[in-house]
Each structure stands twice: as structure tokens, then as C-alpha cells.
Amino acid sequence: MSTALVTKKRTPVRPARVLLHAFLVVTALAWLAPLLWAVFAALRPYAETSDKGYVSWPDKLSLDNFTNAFQQSDMLHYFGNTLIIAVPAVLLTLLLASMVAFYVSRFDFRLNIALLLVFTAGNLLPQQVIITPLYRLYLLVDLPGVTMSGKLYDSALGLVLIHVAFQSGFCAFVLSNYMRMLPHELTEAALVDGASVWRMYWQIVLPLCKPAMAALGTLLSIWIYNDFFWAIVLISTGENMPITSALNNLSGQYFTDPNLVAAGALLTAIPTLTVYFVLQRQFVSGLTLGANKG
Amino acid sequence: MTTDTSPKSPEAAAVPPPPPAPAGGRTPRGPRRLLTRRDRITLAFMAGVPTILHVALVWLTALASIALAFTNWDGIGFDSIKWVGLDNFRQLFTDNPQFWPAVQHNVVWFVVLILIPTPFGLFLAVQLDKRIRFSRVYQTAFFLPVVMSLAVTGFVWQLVYNPDTGLINSVIGANTPGHYIDWIGDPDLNLWAVLVAASWRHAGYMMILYLAGLKGVDPSLREASALDGANEWQTFKNVVFPTLRPTNTVVLVVTIIEALRAFDLVFVFNKGAQGTELLSILITNNIIGESSRIGYGSAIAVVLLVISLAVIIPYLIATFRKERRA
Numbered sequence: 001m002s003t004a005l006v007t008k009k010r011t012p013v014r015p016a017r018v019l020l021h022a023f024l025v026v027t028a029l030a031w032l033a034p035l036l037w038a039v040f041a042a043l044r045p046y047a048e049t050s051d052k053g054y055v056s057w058p059d060k061l062s063l064d065n066f067t068n069a070f071q072q073s074d075m076l077h078y079f080g081n082t083l084i085i086a087v088p089a090v091l092l093t094l095l096l097a098s099m100v101a102f103y104v105s106r107f108d109f110r111l112n113i114a115l116l117l118v119f120t121a122g123n124l125l126p127q128q129v130i131i132t133p134l135y136r137l138y139l140l141v142d143l144p145g146v147t148m149s150g151k152l153y154d155s156a157l158g159l160v161l162i163h164v165a166f167q168s169g170f171c172a173f174v175l176s177n178y179m180r181m182l183p184h185e186l187t188e189a190a191l192v193d194g195a196s197v198w199r200m201y202w203q204i205v206l207p208l209c210k211p212a213m214a215a216l217g218t219l220l221s222i223w224i225y226n227d228f229f230w231a232i233v234l235i236s237t238g239e240n241m242p243i244t245s246a247l248n249n250l251s252g253q254y255f256t257d258p259n260l261v262a263a264g265a266l267l268t269a270i271p272t273l274t275v276y277f278v279l280q281r282q283f284v285s286g287l288t289l290g291a292n293k294g
Numbered sequence: 295m296t297t298d299t300s301p302k303s304p305e306a307a308a309v310p311p312p313p314p315a316p317a318g319g320r321t322p323r324g325p326r327r328l329l330t331r332r333d334r335i336t337l338a339f340m341a342g343v344p345t346i347l348h349v350a351l352v353w354l355t356a357l358a359s360i361a362l363a364f365t366n367w368d369g370i371g372f373d374s375i376k377w378v379g380l381d382n383f384r385q386l387f388t389d390n391p392q393f394w395p396a397v398q399h400n401v402v403w404f405v406v407l408i409l410i411p412t413p414f415g416l417f418l419a420v421q422l423d424k425r426i427r428f429s430r431v432y433q434t435a436f437f438l439p440v441v442m443s444l445a446v447t448g449f450v451w452q453l454v455y456n457p458d459t460g461l462i463n464s465v466i467g468a469n470t471p472g473h474y475i476d477w478i479g480d481p482d483l484n485l486w487a488v489l490v491a492a493s494w495r496h497a498g499y500m501m502i503l504y505l506a507g508l509k510g511v512d513p514s515l516r517e518a519s520a521l522d523g524a525n526e527w528q529t530f531k532n533v534v535f536p537t538l539r540p541t542n543t544v545v546l547v548v549t550i551i552e553a554l555r556a557f558d559l560v561f562v563f564n565k566g567a568q569g570t571e572l573l574s575i576l577i578t579n580n581i582i583g584e585s586s587r588i589g590y591g592s593a594i595a596v597v598l599l600v601i602s603l604a605v606i607i608p609y610l611i612a613t614f615r616k617e618r619r620a
Contacts, residue, residue: 020421021428027418028435031494035438037461038450055464096344103341111341117610118345122352124547124606126555128574129599132591133358134351135581136369165351168344197333201340226443228558233582244445248562251449258459265449269442276441280434283441288506 042066042262049259065263073254075267077239078246084156085242086224089163093220094213096164097171102201104172105179106187112176119169127166127229134162138234154236162234163224171216174289178212179205212289218279219286222272243268356599362592369588382593393594396571399485403492403572404553411493412549415500420530422501423508437502439495448562451491452478481569488563488570496552500545507541508534547609554602573598 041054043061069075104112138153147155182205190200206213231245238249247268255261276283329337363383366376386393418436422429439447454461455477462477463469477487511534519529557574560566566575573594580591 017426020424020426024421024426024428024432028432031435031498032438034450034454034461034494038453041453049459053464054459054461096347099340100344103337107337108341113614115345116614118353119348121603121606121610122348122356124551125352125356125602126551126574126598128555128557128577129359129595129602130352130355131577132581132588132595133355133362136588137355137358139369161347162351165347169348169352172344191328194328197329197336197340222441226445228443228445228561229578232561233578244443247445247449258453258456261449262453265446265453269446272441272443273438276438284437284502284506287502 038262038266041259042266044259046257046259050257054258065259066267069255069260069263070267073246073250073264075243075246075264078241078243079271081156081240081246082225082242082244085159085163086221089160089167089224090217090220092160092164093167093171094217097168097216098175098206098209098213099201100168100172101175101179102205105176106200106205112180115169115176116173120173123166123170131229131233135233148240149237153234154240156240158234159227159230159242162230163227167220167223171220174216175209175212178209182208214279215282215286215289218275218282221275222283225272225275359592359595359599362589363596365589365592367588369586378589382589383596385590386593386597392571392576396573396576397597399570399572400553400556402485403489403556404550406489407493407496407549407553408546411497412500412545415497416504418497418501419504419508420534423505433501433505436498438498440498440502442495444495444558445562447491447495448559451487451494451559452563455487478564479568484564484569488559491559491563492556496549499548503545503548504538504541507538511537543609543612547605550605551602554598 040058041049042065043063044058045060045062045064048059049056100115104115135153138158139151141152142150143152143155143157144150147157149155152158152161186204186208187200190204195204225242226244227242228244228248231242232248235241235245238246241249247264250264251261255264364377364379366378366381368374418432422432442450452460457463457474457476457478458469460469460477463475467473468475475483477483515533515537516529519533524532555574556572557578560570560572560575561578564570566572566579577591577594577598580587580594
């Protein structure tokens with residue numbers, strides 16, 4: 001990510017540069033247009049837009065649609081559902097992936113290659129390839145008392161498991177490459193001193209992987225939050241849906257007009273955008289770390 | 295397996311120096327002899343638990359898809375599974391009116407993404423790589439669509455395409471009787487409408503990948519090229535672009551996978567009805583739709599699996615060879 005806001009050598013103003021900036025400004029605005037349109041629609045009362053049409057000068061801009069969308073549909077509840085899924089899924093993925101990575105990068109290099117192949121290939125598969133048996137499996141697994149539905153199907157646990165399984169391969173791979181770059185003396189000295197393997201992992205290697213973990217954590221949070229497919233297929237009760245599939249469920253039910261739909265969609269996007277703005281660098285470095293992955 | 299972008303930052307240089315080769319086949323390396331029994335058990339757990347979870351939920355289900363594709367099953371009880379050989383495939387290829395359109399749309403999806411937003415993303419990356427002011431701001435604008443959930447993207451674009459209240463029809467006055475354009479319902483239009491939304495997202499994604507790739511281009515190469523009197527386009531064509539080869543490979547694979555995975559946008563848009571059928575949608579409709587034909591759905595999944603593996607395996611083999619040489 002270049003922070004070319006302040007360059008050391010300010011280039012003199014050239015017509016070509018001015019043209020380039022003009023082009024970029026116009027294109028960037030065109031890119032933001034659909035979002036700005038959604039914001040504009042969400043800020044206007046439905047009565048006014050249906051009366052004057054959507055392309056018209058607004059008489060009144062208000063946040064009413066946002067508050068209505070949020071309260072009527074009980075959006076907070078669905079954000080909560082997403083949180084219950086995403087937080088454990090991200091933490092578990094990082095934990096499991098870093099454990100595998102630790103093992104293959106420190107103890108067994110031959111496995112590293114097998115891991116690469118199995119995990120990465122699994123991670124690149126379209127989800128729809130495995131959904132039919134997975135769906136059946138989730139219906140078969142009885143968990144009386146463990147989940148609300150009594151099955152893996154239609155439960156937060158089920159979504160957490162598939163997220164962890166699907167994403168841990170990719171993270172394990174990235175982390176194992178990262179760990180291989182740490183000097184070997186670090187862990188070997190600890191071994192000679194009689195530190196246990198777990199201590200080596202937990203107190204020596206893991207703290208050194210913070211940058212990679214932060215990047216992957218950011219990426220995972222956004223991916224899992226944004227997930228729509230698993231949530232649509234593996235959750236059937238509206239009450240249990242995370243925010244993305246709930247949005248699909250609510251539109252038409254609570255979000256009765258385009259202005260409310262716009263507000264609901266924008267509200268759904270806010271957490272991701274916030275995470276992105278706060279952790280931009282981590283997100284982008286994570287994405288380029290994982291450039292080899294869909 | 296990452297394209298080696300900038301060796302200066304440890305995060306991007308994912309191809310590390312080769313580890314000391316394990317001494318011989320099965321004999322543990324020096325320090326491994328120091329492991330206590332407890333350590334060995336710990337290690338077995340550390341490697342085993344995640345691997346079992348991944349293999350069970352991803353690979354065994356993929357294998358189950360293949361097995362079920364040759365059966366007929368309504369999902370009620372295991373004793374109702376019937377072996378039907380190639381019947382599902384025969385039906386799929388010959389008398390499913392949605393199958394070939396879906397294959398065609400998946401192909402179109404890929405072709406459009408690789409021909410339009412991908413080069414555009416590269417173009418943006420090249421422009422933004424020039425140390426210009428506000429580069430960060432521009433990048434963010436192009437990148438926002440990548441961060442948003444595809445489901446949200448689908449809703450946002452519905453507001454643009456809505457035949458009655460949408461931006462396009464309101465601006466061009468196509469929402470009055472007689473001038474009506476139905477961007478979502480018209481089977482000749484809706485695939486292209488969805489593809490505009492998909493491209494909107496894809497361009498930013500490609501821009502980021504190319505920006506990372508461009509960082510790895512040695513500046514002295516460009517200087518040498520400029521000294522030789524090459525203009526900007528010549529430098530890009532003859533010097534910069536050839537060094538982007540690893541990035542191009544990644545971009546190609548990512549784009550193919552994106553085209554095979556395409557689902558969310560279409561589902562939100564019109565559930566993959568007339569005109570926007572995709573393989574992923576057909577499979578899903580077989581589960582959450584009214585017909586629960588498991589064998590049939592699995593047969594479509596096998597088609598998707600075969601196409602995916604035809605891309606994934608050569609790519610991984612190539613990457614893996616590079617790793618060994620590294």
C-alpha cells in the first residue's frame with residue numbers, strides 16, 4: 001500500500017498529470033455512484049420520492065429510514081447473530097491454522113507440501129461443490145441440547161465449523177510460510193533448554209507472528225461477516241440468520257420500499273467498511289498474502 | 295505459493311529461503327530427538343485436529359458429492375439410496391433446459407471479467423503506482439466494492455436497476471409505459487446487468503493485486519528503460535508487463551475461481567431465474583428449492599468440481615514447482 005500522499009520529490013505540475021487526476025476523479029466518482037445513489041435514496045422519505053420520482057431535488061433529508069430499518073426489523077439481533085458466528089470462527093481459524101503451521105514449519109517440512117496441496121486446493125473449490133452432502137450431513141447430526149435446532153443444521157455452531165474448515169487451510173499455508181522465515185535458532189535453543197513444544201508455540205513463535213495474524217484476522221473477519229452462501233443454505237430459521245442472509249429475508253417483509261431497502265443494505269455494510277477503514281493496511285496485506293486464493 | 299511481491303516486507307515475501315533439508319527419509323532431525331512423549335502427543339494434536347476438520351468437511355464432502363452423483367436419493371433414510379450409474383449425467387446433459395445455459399453463463403462470466411474489469415484494474419494500478427497525490431483516496435474508492443458483502447452489493451445495484459424507481463430508468467425516462475426497460479426481469483438483459491455489478495467489484499480486486507505486483511518491479515529497470523528513450527507505453531509493454539507474470543497467473547486463477555463461484559449477486563438479483571442461470575445456482579436450488587434431488591444436484595456439483603480441479607491442479611503444481619526451486 002503506497003502512502004504516496006507525501007512524496008519526497010514533488011513532481012512539477014504537468015498537463016499529463018492534471019489530465020490523469022481529472023480522469024481518476026471522474027472514474028472514482030463513477031465507482032462511488034451506486035453507493036451514493038443508495039445513500040441519497042435512504043436519506044429521503046418514501047412519500048416524497050414516490051411523489052416526485054427518485055431523480056429529483058430533495059425537500060427533506062433525514063435519517064428516519066435508517067432508524068426505521070434498524071428498529072422495525074430488529075437488526076441489532078441479526079448483528080448479534082453474525083457476532084456469535086464470526087468471532088469464534090475467526091479465533092478458532094487462527095488458532096488451528098497457526099498450530100498446523102507451527103508443526104509443518106518447525107518439525108516436518110515434507111508435510112508442508114502435502115498440506116499446501118490439500119489445504120489450498122480445498123480452499124479454492126467453489127463452495128457449491130460440497131454443499132449437497134454437507135447439507136445432508138448437517139441434517140443428520142443430532143446435537144440435542146447443544147444447539148437451538150438440536151442439529152448442526154440451522155445453528156451458529158454449524159456455520160462456525162464450516163467457516164473454520166474452509167478458511168483454516170489457507171491461513172495455515174500463509175502462516176507456515178511466515179513461520180519458516182523465523183530463525184531456527186529461536187526454537188532450537190528453547191528445545192535444548194527443555195521447553196515444551198506447546199510453550200515454544202505459545203510463547204515464542206506465536207508472538208512473532210503478530211503481523212501475519214493481524215492481517216489474516218482482518219481478512220477473515222470481513223470474509224466471514226460478508227458470507228452469504230453458507231448462511232443462506234445452512235440456516236433456515238429467520239431468527240438464526242446472520243445479517244447478510246437476514247437482509248435478504250427482511251427485504252419485502254420489513255423493508256417495504258426502496259428507500260428502506262437502501263437504508264437496510266447500507267446499515268449492513270457499515271461494520272465491514274468500518275473495519276476496513278480502521279485496518280486498511282492489514283486487510284490489503286492479507287489480501288496480497290493470499291493473492292493466490294479466490 | 296504467494297507471488298513474491300516485495301521481498302522487503304516479511305508479510306509479502308511468502309517464499310522464504312529454503313529450510314535446511316530434513317536429513318534423510320524418516321530419521322528425525324537433531325532437535326526432534328529432544329522431544330518428550332508429551333511433546334509428540336501435543337504435536338500430533340496440533341497437526342491432526344485442524345487437518346481432520348478440514349478434510350472431513352471439505353474433501354470428504356467433495357468425495358461424497360462424486361459418490362452421490364451416481365445415485366438416486368431423496369434424502370430420507372440411507373436405505374433409499376439407489377445406484378443409477380450415469381443416469382443423472384445423462385439427464386443433465388440431454389434434457390435439463392437450464393444446464394447448458396448455466397454452463398454458458400459461467401463461461402460468459404469469466405470472459406467478461408477477464409476482458410473488461412481485469413485490464414481496467416491493471417490500468418488503474420499502473421496509474422496509481424506513479425507516486426501521485428491522493429493515490430490512497432482513489433484506491434479506497436475503487437476498493438470499497440471489494441470490501442462490501444456481495445449480498446449488499448446486490449441490493450445496492452438493485453436500486454440502480456429497479457425498473458420503476460431505479461437510477462438508470464429514472465434518468466433516461468424508461469420507467470413510463472411504452473418505454474419500459476426491465477433490467478432484472480428481461481432474460482436478454484439481466485445477465486449483462488449483473489455482470490456490470492460483478493465487474494464493478496472485480497476491477498478493484500484486480501487493482502489491488504496488480505498494485506502489489508507492481509511494487510515488486512525493480513525501479514532500476516524502469517530507469518534504464520527511460521534512459522534508453524522508451525516512452526511510458528513502451529516501458530510498460532516491454533519492461534513492466536513481462537515482470538508481472540506471476541501476478542498475471544494469480545489474476546487468471548482468481549478470475550476463473552470467481553466466475554465458477556459466482557452466486558451471491560445473482561441470488562439476490564433474481565434467484566437465478568430466466569437469463570441468469572449459473573451452475574452454483576442450479577446446485578443450490580436443488581437443495582433449498584422445492585425439489586430435493588440429491589443425486590441430481592451432486593451431478594451438477596461434479597461438473598463444477600471437474601472444471602475447478604482442471605484449473606486448480608495445474609496451478610498448484612506450477613506453484614509448487616516454483617517453491618521447490620526457490
